[in-house]
Amino acid sequence: MGFISWIILGLIAGALAKWLMPGDDGGGWLATIGLGIAGAFVGGWVGSFIGLGAATGVNIGSLITATFGALILLFAYNKFLRK
Numbered sequence: 754m755g756f757i758s759w760i761i762l763g764l765i766a767g768a769l770a771k772w773l774m775p776g777d778d779g780g781g782w783l784a785t786i787g788l789g790i791a792g793a794f795v796g797g798w799v800g801s802f803i804g805l806g807a808a809t810g811v812n813i814g815s816l817i818t819a820t821f822g823a824l825i826l827l828f829a830y831n832k833f834l835r836k
């Protein structure tokens with residue numbers, strides 16, 4: 754998957770994760786994109802670990818996987834790192 758595809762997937766997945774788990778998280782669009790891109794990696798790892806597949810391109814399955822990973826990261830940030 755190309756660099757631009759990861760940015761597009763990250764933007765959409767990060768925005769969906771923040772929409773599904775609202776709160777005062779701080780950060781702007783760059784943090785949202787970073788959260789989505791990292792979420793794609795985490796979601797892909799978790800998805801392949803439990804047999805659901807990885808984030809392979811800009812499609813619905815990858816979007817769900819990346820959003821799930823971004824939700825995991827957002828939850829971990831809010832629970833453990835944010836004071």
